[in-house]
Amino acid sequence: MKNICSILILLIFTINSFAQDKTFCPTYTFEGYIETDKGQKLDIDFRFLVLLDSTLVGSYYYKPKNGDLKLVGHLNKDNSFELVERDNNETITGLLSGKVSKNKSSIDGLWMSPEKNKVYKLKLEKTKSISYWDFIKKNRSLFEYKNIKLAIQESEKVLSIDVDNQRLKIIPKQISKLENIVSFNLGGNSFEKFPKEICTLTSLDELSMSSSELTYVDKEIGNLKNLRILILNFNQIKSLPKEIGKLTNLLYLELGRNQLTTLPNEIKYLTNLQELHIENNKLSEVEKKRIKSLLPNCVIHF
Structure with missing residues (x-):
């Protein structure tokens, strides 16, 4: 099913390129927080998918009612990553960087404003939640x-x-x-x-x-x-x-x-x-x- 509609616009375009590959990579679901410069911890739900060329795509949200933010970037061989964050108008709203643990169980990194004048700590732990991405991945194979x-x-x-x-x-x-x-x-x-x-x-x-x-x-x-x-x-x-x-x-x-x-x-x-x-x-x-x-x-x- 290659015409999977508008499931995270950037994600779809990339997924379609790999639609029938048997080695389609897994989905990862995390929970954690972004800590502001005032010490406030903003709880977030975070999901990402690593594609075959190490492209990393995903989304996260603070509160469901406020909608989500799209993510796209790259996972390097040493498990470090760089991500660009965009809202639903495709406006860049943040930059994320950091490192994923070898077993993909945790993430430590930084969130940075587009102007790079604000830098916040990012910390996430993997959960066992099922994502609709898991079904997309399974069915595309x-x-x-x-x-x-x-x-x-x-x-x-x-x-x-x-x-x-x-x-x-x-x-x-x-x-x-x-x-x-x-x-x-x-x-x-x-x-x-x-x-x-x-x-x-x-x-x-x-x-x-x-x-x-x-x-x-x-x-x-x-x-x-x-x-x-x-x-x-x-x-x-x-x-x-x-x-x-x-x-x-x-x-x-x-x-x-x-x-x-x-x-x-x-x-x-x-x-x-x-x-x-x-x-x-x-x-x-x-x-x-x-x-x-x-x-x-x-x-x-x-």
């Missing part, structure tokens, strides 16, 4: 079927399907035979109706229907309780069913560039959601505030 009919014929083997931009209008009912599939990319197609057949694939942990001319999402979406990543951006969706709240394992939800004016109260049950993209919809400031209150531990991009 799988063999992708490009033909649905062939996938149905070889249903027992199928773990991943990518039929992006094939102008599909329907999904064969026999798709239910794919009992082991974990990743399905249906982006760039032309569905006149939401394909309910997808909702029989309860083993899915990643589903993309970006740019598929969808105007609604069927309530059967609630059957996909194993989903960790759901991508529905660049459609014409005006509302979501309350059954979206049944996707309690969801870690990443992409709803950008639709026609949404509100989200159902049931999103409050998505307590594992790490990141929600809902840019370029028709949400009022009051609705944005309500969504933040329903998802207090989620990084939300409006």
Whole structure:
């Protein structure tokens, strides 16, 4: 699934370059703090991914409600690193440098302002938290079927399907035979109706229907309780069913560039959601505030 939408713009461009490599590198999740010159410790959650050429990409946040900051840089052979920090407007907001321990269990370093007139201590410890990046990494290493009919014929083997931009209008009912599939990319197609057949694939942990001319999402979406990543951006969706709240394992939800004016109260049950993209919809400031209150531990991009 190479069209993975807007999961950290800089991260996506780099990930796509390595989409099918079996040796895709692991994700690291840390917690720690940045200590200011006044001795105040600002708690942060920090994630990064080391790619095959030692490019380091990631993000971190202080408080979920304030959004996250993107990171990109390089990990050197001696485990030292340099990172550039950017906000959602791609403005450089900081520079990070330091060293990762050999077993990737801790980070010690410095945060510096772009003007280099402020320098703060950075200290992090690895956690066991699961990130949606872990699923991206895992699924990108799988063999992708490009033909649905062939996938149905070889249903027992199928773990991943990518039929992006094939102008599909329907999904064969026999798709239910794919009992082991974990990743399905249906982006760039032309569905006149939401394909309910997808909702029989309860083993899915990643589903993309970006740019598929969808105007609604069927309530059967609630059957996909194993989903960790759901991508529905660049459609014409005006509302979501309350059954979206049944996707309690969801870690990443992409709803950008639709026609949404509100989200159902049931999103409050998505307590594992790490990141929600809902840019370029028709949400009022009051609705944005309500969504933040329903998802207090989620990084939300409006």
